[in-house]
Amino acid sequence: MREFELIRRFFDRGPARKAVLGIGDDCALVDAGEATLAVSTDMLVEGRHFFADMDPASLGHKALAVNLSDLAAMGAEPLGFTLAMALPRADQAWLQAFSQGLFALADRSGCELVGGDTTQGPLNLSLTVFGRLPRGVALRRDGAQPGDDLWVSGELGGAAHAVRRRYAAMAAAQGLDGRTLAGPDGGVSAQALRTGFPADVPALALARLERPEPRLALGMALRHLASSAIDLSDGLLGDLGHLCERSRCGAQLRVERVPLCPGLEGLDARERLSLALTGGDDYELCFTAAPENRPRIRRIGQELGLALTVVGQIDAGDRISLVDEDDRPVAFEGRAHEHFA
Ligand code: ADP
Ligand code: MG
Numbered sequence: 001m002r003e004f005e006l007i008r009r010f011f012d013r014g015p016a017r018k019a020v021l022g023i024g025d026d027c028a029l030v031d032a033g034e035a036t037l038a039v040s041t042d043m044l045v046e047g048r049h050f051f052a053d054m055d056p057a058s059l060g061h062k063a064l065a066v067n068l069s070d071l072a073a074m075g076a077e078p079l080g081f082t083l084a085m086a087l088p089r090a091d092q093a094w095l096q097a098f099s100q101g102l103f104a105l106a107d108r109s110g111c112e113l114v115g116g117d118t119t120q121g122p123l124n125l126s127l128t129v130f131g132r133l134p135r136g137v138a139l140r141r142d143g144a145q146p147g148d149d150l151w152v153s154g155e156l157g158g159a160a161h162a163v164r165r166r167y168a169a170m171a172a173a174q175g176l177d178g179r180t181l182a183g184p185d186g187g188v189s190a191q192a193l194r195t196g197f198p199a200d201v202p203a204l205a206l207a208r209l210e211r212p213e214p215r216l217a218l219g220m221a222l223r224h225l226a227s228s229a230i231d232l233s234d235g236l237l238g239d240l241g242h243l244c245e246r247s248r249c250g251a252q253l254r255v256e257r258v259p260l261c262p263g264l265e266g267l268d269a270r271e272r273l274s275l276a277l278t279g280g281d282d283y284e285l286c287f288t289a290a291p292e293n294r295p296r297i298r299r300i301g302q303e304l305g306l307a308l309t310v311v312g313q314i315d316a317g318d319r320i321s322l323v324d325e326d327d328r329p330v331a332f333e334g335r336a337h338e339h340f341a
Contacts, residue, residue: 002338002339003338003339004338007023011023012024016028018030019031020036020138021138021140024141024246025074025140025141025142025246026040026069026070026071026073026074026141026229026230026231027039027040027070027071027073027074027076027131027138028040029074029133029138031135032132034135035132035133035134035135036132036133036134036135036136036138037130037131037132037133038070038071038074038076038130038131038132038133038138039128039129039130039131040067040070040071040128040129041067041126041127041128041129042066042067042070042126042127043124043125043126043127044059044062044063044066044124044125044126045122045123045124046122046123046124050062051166051193052123052193053193053196054210055097055210056094056095056097056098056101057097057098057100057101057104058101058210058211059098059101059125060097060098060099060100060101060102060103060104060105061101061102061104061105061210061211062210062211062212063083063102063125063127064081064102064105064106064109064111064127064129065105065211065212065213065214065283066212066214066233066283067081067127067128067129068105068109068111068129068214068216069212069214069215069231069233069283070129070231071129071131071214071216071219072214072215072216072218072219072220072231072285073139073219073229073230073231073285074131074133074138074139074140074219074229075133075137075138075139075219075220075222075223075226075229076131076132076133076138076219076220077110077131077132077133077216077220078109078110078111078129078130078131078216079110079111079112079130079131079132080111080112080113080114080129080130081106081111081112081113081114081127081128081129081130082113082114082115082116082117082127082128083102083113083115083116083117083125083126083127084116084117084118084125084126084127084128085116085117085118085119085123085124085125085126086119086120086121086122086123086124087118087119087120087121087123088120088121088122088123089120109214109216111129133223134223137223137224139219139222139223139226139228139229139287140228140229140246141228141229141230141242141243141246141247142228142246142247142248143226143227143228143247143288144227144228144243144244144247144249144251144288144314145227145247145249145288145290145314146249146314146315146316147290147291147313147314147315148227148228148288148289148290148291148313148314149288149289149290149291149293149294149310149312149313149314150240150251150252150253150286150288150310150311150312150313150314151226151285151286151287151288151289151297151308151309151310151311152232152236152258152259152284152285152286152287152308152309152311153215153218153284153285153286153287153301153306153307153308153309154213154215154259154282154284154306154307155259155260155261155262155284155307156232156236156258156259156260156261156275156276156279156282156284157205157260157261157264157272157275157276157279157282158202158204158205158206158207158208158209158261158263158264158279158282159205159208159209159212159279159280159281159282160235160275160278160279160280160281160282161201161202161205161261161264161267161275161279162197162201162205162206162208162209163209163281164275165197165198165200165201166195166196166197166198166201168198169195169196169197169198170193170195172195173195202261202262202263202264203263204261204262204263205261205263205264208261208281208282209281212281212282212283213283214283215231215283215284215285215306217304218285218300218304218306218308219285221300221303221304222285222287222289222297222300225289225293225296225297225300226287226288226289226293226297227287227288227289227290228243228246228247228287228288229243229285229286229287229288230242230243230285230286230287231283231284231285231286232280232282232283232284232285232286233280233281233282233283234280234338235277235278235279235280236253236258236276236277236278236279236286237253237277237278237320237332237334237335238278238335238338239286240253240286240320241320243286243288244314244318244319244320247288247314248318249314249315249316249317249318250314250315250316250317250318250319250320250321251312251313251314251315251320251321252312252313252315252320252321252323253311253312253320253321253322253323254311254312254323254324254325255273255276255277255322255323255324255330255332256324256325257309257310257311257312258276258277258309258311259307259309259311260272260275260276261275273330273332274332274334277322277332277334278334278335288314294310
């Protein structure tokens with residue numbers, strides 16, 4: 001059973017009764033009087049979401065960043081977060097660096113640590129973030145309309161490229177399962193870990209993997225302009241699929257317009273396409289907006305110094321069609337990342 005089927009079958013009990021919005025979006029929305037509260041939880045597991053030798057300051061940053069990214073996708077303003085962690089041991093140097101990376105992002109995002117839980121166990125970081133929105137303005141996955149432009153922020157594929165290159169290097173050092181960070185025995189051997197990231201991985205791609213930037217200012221700026229939004233954690237094709245499913249629409253994706261992380265131009269065309277469409281871990285925003293909002297959205301991109309690109313259109317169909325600049329269909333086999341897949 002795949003991840004989303006599992007959630008649907010055992011945990012999704014239909015439309016939320018007390019919440020404004022329950023399971024199925026980047027955040028849950030809860031009515032809190034004047035405002036709406038946006039809540040999201042994301043867990044990072046060693047060997048699954050990050051390599052065991054990841055620099056602890058970057059890990060602190062990333063653990064919060066992936067959670068803040070869900071607030072960004074709803075257009076919410078961060079308020080606070082809780083931190084539940086299982087740690088194999090109380091390593092003070094590690095904790096010092098981890099907390100420094102965590103709080104550097106927390107402070108500049110206006111997101112305060114307000115509680116949590118600490119236990120001994122295999123390294124696991126589970127954060128819950130809380131954000132705020134004026135009532136009725138949240139960017140949800142279900143608001144896309146046929147005729148809307150389809151946008152993405154930033155550039156895609158860098159994080160996935162770094163991970164893929166490292167797998168390849170590790171597999172060369174020792175036979176390892178290519179899909180997860182763990183080997184067949186559930187752990188990555190010290191020898192395989194020492195292999196590290198190959199020297200030819202562009203620094204920018206590595207930075208995208210280890211220091212993703214949650215697009216909070218963009219999300220908030222899009223509140224009255226975008227019709228729907230989702231953050232890109234599992235790859236554009238899969239995440240756009242969730243958006244289309246929730247909005248009951250289709251999309252035409254102009255694959256050549258999908259902006260790719262600088263430094264990846266030299267890869268072969270198939271690999272570039274695969275990174276652009278199924279490379280996960282980018283934490284950029286994918287959103288839709290009426291074409292008349294284009295000038296205002298472009299201005300937001302300029303103000304934020306962030307690339308915002310129209311990569312296609314929403315249509316009334318029920319599938320995502322991939323096309324080139326001459327409207328010819330583009331063949332693509334790959335799939336988005338799913339746990340248990
Ligand atoms: P995201 O990538 O935005 O964090 P996910 O793809 O992880 O979202 O999850 C999809 C939806 O399923 C979200 O609304 C999430 O809150 C919900 N979800 C995931 N796991 C569970 C669970 N065990 N119980 C209830 N809801 C869950
Ligand atoms: Mg999300």
